[in-house]
Amino acid sequence: MDKQTPLVEMKNMRISFGGVHAVDDVSVDLYPGEVVGLLGHNGAGKSTLIKMLSGAYQGTGDIYVNGEKVEIHNPRDARKYNIETIYQTLALADNLDAAANLFLGRELMTPAGTLDDDAMEAETRKIMGRLNPNFQKFSAPVSALSGGQRQSVAIARAVYFNARILIMDEPTAALGPHETQMVAELIQQLKAEGIGIFLIDHDVHAVMELCDRASVMKNGKLVGTVNIPDVTDDDLLGMIILGKTPGEAA
Amino acid sequence: MRQAPQPDGTGVFDTAIRDLVLMQENSKSFFSKLGIDTRLLGMIGALVVVWIVFDVITGGRFLTPRNLFNLSVQTASVAVMATGMVFVIVTRHIDLSVGSMLGFIGMTVAALQVQVLPEVFGLGHWSIWIIAAFSAIAMGAMLGAFQGWIIGYLAVPAFIVTLGGFLVYRGAMWWVTKGQTQAPLDTTFRLMGGGAEGTLGETLSWIFGIVAAVAAVVLMLLSRRRKAGHGFAVKPVWAEGILISLAAGLILCFVWVMNSYPIAKGAMKRIARSEGIELTEGMVWYHGVAIPVVILLTVTVVMTIVAQRTRFGRYIYATGGNPEAAELSGINTRLLTVKIFALMGALTGIASIIASARLNAVDVGLGTLDELRVIAAAVIGGTALSGGFGTIYGAVIGALIMQSLQSGMASVGVDAPLQSIVVGIVLVFAVWVDIVYRRRTGQ
Structure with missing residues (x-):
């Protein structure tokens, strides 16, 4: 696959916690306008791998963004390279409202140097109008929102700041069918805008439907990366369960 | 088991409870319109x-x-x-x-x-x-x-x-x-x-109170205009009016109370001597707002701004x-x-x-x-x-x-x-x- 420079390359990533190799020599890459699925059982290391990209964990290995080597030591560094993450836990402060969460860490300020809550709410209304037109609870703390509404706040936060690289950690795990469909449509739309997406999931069918390629992990190691059009559900399942690529599966 | 409605006291009791609940709901919506939590x-x-x-x-x-x-x-x-x-x-x-x-x-x-x-x-x-x-x-x-x-x-x-x-x-x-x-x-x-000495005194207390009250009114009006400018819902005019008068009223009322506490004779003599004022019969001085209270109010305002x-x-x-x-x-x-x-x-x-x-x-x-x-x-x-x-x-x-x-x-x-x-x-x-x-x- 040498069409152009990859948006992201992670090479020989390693991290261990208390002697356990959570991620062991894993390399993955992502191109503009592409969705790469990360598959594996719970504990296979997919979330851990991706947290090294979003700055939540520091491991070893080389990360390249647009072909340039970068150092990502914390979430602020990741944001600097337009890497945005939608965490499985959503990472929302439940006691704050949607606007405060959307702009957390990147608040809009008045010329006097104070928080411009009104401007932040106005911007939040705009983007939510696009993502989830039914959303109305702008002054309630996000703890008062439904699962889908909370999800849309988390998505809005990632999309609002011109993400180039988007990491979605099981984005549909807590959603109903209708909202899942909305997320699928959003992914298509973001793809069309040239954004690269890492989609972490353990639902093989979702990956088959949404992704262009899939990297499968097992016990912290990379089993292999395949083009989705070349494989079947069963091939992917075989990789996840047996840890074998389709070629070597007998 | 549900009891059938009875024509005697129970019915009256039910109505009373219903009225009470209604009243509570009405008062709740009254306060929620005021926007006080x-x-x-x-x-x-x-x-x-x-x-x-x-x-x-x-x-x-x-x-x-x-x-x-x-x-x-x-x-x-x-x-x-x-x-x-x-x-x-x-x-x-x-x-x-x-x-x-x-x-x-x-x-x-x-x-x-x-x-x-x-x-x-x-x-x-x-x-x-x-x-x-x-x-x-x-x-x-x-x-x-x-x-x-x-x-x-x-x-x-x-x-x-x-x-x-x-x-x-x-x-x-x-x-x-x-x-x-x-x-x-x-x-x-x-x-x-x-x-007795550690207060603003009468005149300064009034100035302090009036400045604070005006500031409160101006800030509330500005916030309302800003919100309306963004097209957000604002409180009804009567609710805003009540809140503004409450805030200004409370501040001035506090100053008035503090300005009604006379300084004791002994302390008056002490102050008069240290400031070289001649004390005359029937002269009364009042405390006004105490300086530690001015410090507290300043801290409260600053900390509220920091918080919000x-x-x-x-x-x-x-x-x-x-x-x-x-x-x-x-x-x-x-x-x-x-x-x-x-x-x-x-x-x-x-x-x-x-x-x-x-x-x-x-x-x-x-x-x-x-x-x-x-x-x-x-x-x-x-x-x-x-x-x-x-x-x-x-x-x-x-x-x-x-x-x-x-x-x-x-x-x-x-x-x-x-x-x-x-x-x-x-x-x-x-x-x-x-x-x-x-x-x-x-x-």
Whole structure:
């Protein structure tokens, strides 16, 4: 696959916690306008791998963004390279409202140097109008929102700041069918805008439907990366369960 | 089994309940249109009840200008610290060291102005109170920052670090002067503790009140215009009108009460002599707003702005609500912890100025049990120990409720042990009510 420079390359990533190799020599890459699925059982290391990209964990290995080597030591560094993450836990402060969460860490300020809550709410209304037109609870703390509404706040936060690289950690795990469909449509739309997406999931069918390629992990190691059009559900399942690529599966 | 409706008293009873529920709903929507939260109403209600009950028991001696003036001065020190404790508790920490720290700072600064500074500048030099006050605040900020560093960067729980501080500062306080009481303090410094001299006086109090009232009205109108400019829903005009008149009215009413408390004859003679004024028969001077209360109100306004209008405040509440999310949003939560405890320390420094100036002396007992009063004030004021929730005004009202209870019981003649028992029970009861309230409103 040498069409152009990859948006992201992670090479020989390693991290261990208390002697356990959570991620062991894993390399993955992502191109503009592409969705790469990360598959594996719970504990296979997919979330851990991706947290090294979003700055939540520091491991070893080389990360390249647009072909340039970068150092990502914390979430602020990741944001600097337009890497945005939608965490499985959503990472929302439940006691704050949607606007405060959307702009957390990147608040809009008045010329006097104070928080411009009104401007932040106005911007939040705009983007939510696009993502989830039914959303109305702008002054309630996000703890008062439904699962889908909370999800849309988390998505809005990632999309609002011109993400180039988007990491979605099981984005549909807590959603109903209708909202899942909305997320699928959003992914298509973001793809069309040239954004690269890492989609972490353990639902093989979702990956088959949404992704262009899939990297499968097992016990912290990379089993292999395949083009989705070349494989079947069963091939992917075989990789996840047996840890074998389709070629070597007998 | 449902009972059939009966033509006798039960039906009337049902109707009465229905009416009551309707009335409650109506009043709820009335207050929700006003935009005052029910928690604030509850606290003010509790305060009013406490005041009225004591006023009735004492036969009208509680709600007098004299008692309210004393109450305002007695509340100031604990309330100043309680505003800082809100931030500490909102981020799921605790600070048990503030009482001892207040004592340590008070003793050090007292020794500074009694023993050191007069040697350097001469007794009563104009700069002594400035150096003393600045030292108190700086010392508090440094001690607090050090504790915050241990909590944030070395990951020792705040409970343990400040429990250590509680013991260390109380001991260190003794070492400063080998247990000797320091007195008298610098005369200008003493003004920050209130008393007959330590007030704004009548004219200045009125100016202060009018400026504050105008500022409140202007700010409320500006906020309304800004919201309307963005096309957000604003309160109905009548609701805004009521709120604005309430705010301005309360401020002016407070000043009026403080301006109705005459200064005692002895103090008048003292002041007249020091200022070279001839006292004539029938001359009456009034106290006005006490300086420690002006300090408290300033701290309250500044801390409210910090809580609601600055990044620092926003990060405090975000970290309290979900520390992991705050970290993932790029907030440096460790440094935040250092800043919060440094601020708590600085406020403890201010409180120690007020407390030592009020007593005009510092002995080794200064600040004893204050940490518990401060925590109780913050918690009664609606700060949740589970983190994420708490308001500055709530903590100040909490401190006022606690002080009202204690002063009230003292004036009724309840002895000290029973006072402790009552305050302890009230604390637990208030927190239980708060928990039930949160569960009902789903916060």
